[in-house]
Amino acid sequence: MQETKRQKQIGQLVQQELSGIFQRMGFNVIEGGMISVAAVKMTPDLLEAKVYLSMFQIKAPAEMLERIKERMGEIKKSLGMGLGKQLRRIPELSFFLDDTLDYVFKMEELFKKIKEDDANIKEGKK
Template sequence: MQETKRQKQIGQLVQQELSGIFQRLGFNVVDGGMISVAAVKMTPDLLEAKVYLSMFQIKAPSEMLERIKERMGEIKKLLGIGLGKQLRRIPELSFFLDDTLDYVFKMEELFKKIKEDDANIKDGKK
């Protein structure tokens, strides 16, 4: 089902606010790695938000996700302060790992390997 315009607007609003909250809480740069809010998908009733986090060079992404979930109450409180004027009810947050970066890196490696193999084949034929 495609998101409505309102869902997208609220999702972007929540994403911007969460990015600021993560920065204030020190989650944006952790152990030499970076965490960013990649996307926020809202349910049609705007009461639930699926938050996709992108983790770059984080050694244990699942452990980091658990650390973030442990501070859910604090995050939601700060979200309520930031969005209280725009929303009647603050959505329930669910955090997920966004593996898009991993997928991109794997694809780049595959393309490099294909180019190398093609180059080796051409050199072998000459």
Template sequence: MQETKRQKQVGQLVQEELSDIFMRMGFNVTEGGMISISSVKMTPDLLEARVYLSMFQIKSPEEMLEKINERMGEIRGALGNRVAKQLRRVPYINFFLDDTLDHVFKMEELFKKINEDKDKK
């Protein structure tokens, strides 16, 4: 099902505010790596935000995701303070790892191997 205009607007608002919250909490640059919010998808009732995190050069993305989830109350509280005037309810946040970059790197390596095999023939 396609997202409505309102879902996209609220998702964009949540993404911008969470990016700033992550920067203030020190999550954007941590442990020698970077974390960014690649996208936010809202449910049709706007009560749940699915936040996809892209992690670059983080040794253990799963552990980092756990650390972020441990501070969920603090993150959601900060988000509530920022969007109180725009939204009736603060959406519940679910964080997911965005593995798009990993997929792209794997595809590039496969294409390189295919091209190398073609060159050998």
């Protein structure tokens, strides 16, 4: 089912606010890596938000995700203060790892390997 315009608007609003919260909490640049809020998907009733986090050069993404979940109360309180005037109810947050960057890097490696293999085949035939 496709997201409605309202779901997208609220998702973007939550994403922007969470990005600011992560910066204030020091999660955006941590342990030599970066964490960013890649996307927020809202349920049709706007009471739940799936937050996808992109982690770049973080050694243990699963552990970092757990550290973020441990501070859920603080994050939700800050979100309520930031969005309280725009939303009746602050959505329940669920955090997930966004593996889009990993997928992109794997695809780039595969394309590089294919090019190298093609070059080796052409050199072998000549």
